[in-house]
């Protein structure tokens with residue numbers, strides 16, 4: 001096993017790795033540190049799942065399963081880049097691409113009928129959505145801007161859209177019948193197994209059996225009423241039209257991979273309600289599944305003139321929709337993975353509450369976030385900016401995050417226990433001693449789910465918060481709502497730990513809406529605060545505040561202190577930036593910023609030094625931090641525009657600053673001697689390297705694939721400088 005594992009992923013970060021990883025491996029080798037890779041890309045995971053369909057030489061090991069084991073050991077030292085969490089249309093596209101490349105994979109069965117199809121579908125469903133992060137995140141989350149990154153953002157503030165008091169932009173959430181209002185929660189007093197059943201007039205159906213929870217687990221159950229959701233969506237469509245704003249739906253269909261695609265499907269049905277009423281049967285025959293989005297729907301009905309005419313007429317009568325890409329006619333409802341709430345809401349808030357309309361212009365927007373559990377965070381943020389004007393990133397303090405995440409905590413671990421109810425009845429969660437822990441009366445179509453959080457991760461999270469507060473000495477707020485069932489159970493854990501450690505006076509506990517306002521007030525005053533949150537708010541806030549403070553969450557330090565002693569270092573808090581790949585393919589410019597990779601690399605090397613007593617790794621790590629500082633001081637981050645220095649040029653500068661720092665340090669003479677000539681060659685090669693990197697820009701670039709790009713072609717595109725390649729090898 002290599003000392004450090006660097007993950008192979010997809011899209012923009014994987015392109016960046018083609019340029020950056022050879023540099024890391026070369027530098028690390030000089031210190032005897034090995035850096036290996038493990039493939040967690042969507043294509044790689046598909047190939048690893050179907051060995052029986054592939055030729056011997058096409059088969060691939062199940063790297064995710066291996067990493068899943070590794071992160072449970074003290075030996076883990078993993079640098080984790082963002083990977084695609086695939087919606088069904090993306091999964092289908094990836095399968096098609098692999099089939100075209102000669103991999104005889106089975107098709108994705110849209111409506112599996114035979115046992116064989118059901119088996120294939122079940123296997124594909126394990127790959128769908130957010131299937132990697134929950135496996136690797138065997139620890140809680142510590143995300144913040146490194147001090148150097150925050151001060152850089154303050155001295156180079158990014159541009160923000162203006163907020164005005166009369167903005168019509170707002171958040172709309174359900175006032176009842178949602179997951180928030182139906183939640184029940186309890187903490188188990190002993191180890192138990194459990195089952196979930198649906199009791200109807202006809203008898204009992206087992207939805208899930210063989211669940212097992214250790215004592216101390218907080219177990220929740222809740223449901224979203226399909227009727228309440230439908231009425232809410234109908235009202236919102238009407239209200240948006242009346243307000244003259246854009247209609248937009250924001251959700252997390254990737255991480256909430258069972259519930260949210262269904263909610264998304266309801267929105268598609270509501271928006272096109274007259275079409276579904278008139279042509280429902282014909283559309284079903286064409287294989288339309290609203291959960292797959294408007295894009296898939298249009299592709300299936302495009303040859304039916306009557307349906308198309310009614311779609312056009314309906315769209316014309318509806319409020320204009322918030323667009324993902326107005327040039328290409330891609331709407332908010334095309335694909336559920338195109339509008340991911342943690343990225344989409346902050347982008348809209350940063351832009352002064354504006355979304356892009358079908359006319360290619362910016363407009364005020366109705367942000368529909370059906371479930372009311374976390375919608376108040378965005379609602380309050382918008383209210384705060386309407387009252388106070390936009391945040392000033394030059395003077396704003398920072399909101400750090402400590403997030404409960406380990407062992408599939410809370411909603412993000414609820415997929416195996418989420419069900420779309422087939423018929424009216426009562427869902428019961430029954431423990432092995434016969435106790436009915438939770439029950440709900442449900443109707444057909446309701447979405448019922450149970451989520452849980454275990455005792456050890458909860459205690460670890462509170463202790464991590466105590467450590468972080470001690471290190472920072474700033475305000476620290478548990479974002480927990482005493483009036484919400486689940487949060488009340490967590491508060492029962494939090495308070496005694498804080499009291500036993502004598503630190504209760506250092507912390508506040510506030511519901512998300514109040515915590516949002518307090519945090520915005522604190523950072524507006526230039527002070528800092530730590531948001532200590534559950535898993536979903538961890539995700540939302542670590543895009544929201546970084547995007548407001550730094551323009552992007554890509555620059556975040558994202559540490560997962562694994563519960564069994566290992567380290568997982570995520571690179572930034574954002575995703576795999578599909579738009580960046582498009583730009584590279586069209587004009588050979590990659591605007592991906594690798595600052596997240598730089599921060600994670602420094603942490604990983606320092607962790608290697610601490611955990612394995614490897615002093616050379618410490619020297620390498622300190623030099624990485626100096627190089628990262630160099631990138632910021634000299635403004636060497638990639639530009640967004642073709643013709644200007646991009647990701648590849650930033651890697652050249654990083655290598656140069658890294659080599660210079662190593663050559664100049666005096667803790668390790670061997671390393672200094674080794675890197676002196678490399679630093680010299682990189683400095684002398686500057687002009688040649690930068691012009692070789694610049695020359696290739698402007699023309700289309702061929703990667704030989706999107707989900708499964710050709711490694712040789714990708715390396716050609718991402719390493720176009722002969723001079724640099726000669727130095728790196």
Ligand SMILES: NC(=O)C1=CN([C@@H]2O[C@H](COP(=O)(O)OP(=O)(O)OC[C@H]3O[C@@H](n4cnc5c(N)ncnc54)[C@H](OP(=O)(O)O)[C@@H]3O)[C@@H](O)[C@H]2O)C=CC1
Pocket residue numbers: 081082083084085086133254337338340343344552554572573574575576577578579580591592593594596
């Ligand atoms: N940890 C993980 O594995 C994560 C994975 N994802 C996955 O990533 C995919 C895309 O998700 P999406 O919600 O669109 O979010 P992204 O974070 O990928 O993209 C949103 C926007 O953020 C900006 N951005 C993000 N990272 C960088 C970077 N390193 N450098 C410069 N700009 C950056 C880009 O803005 P601009 O266009 O202005 O340049 C980009 O278009 C999905 O498949 C999602 O599931 C998402 C989050 C985390």
Ligand SMILES: O=C(O)CCC(=O)C(=O)O
Pocket residue numbers: 084085129130131133134254255342538539542573574
């Ligand atoms: O796993 C995913 O799909 C996304 C993860 C994410 O957005 C986050 O952890 O911030």
Ligand SMILES: [Mg+2]
Pocket residue numbers: 342539540542543573574
């Ligand atoms: Mg996120």
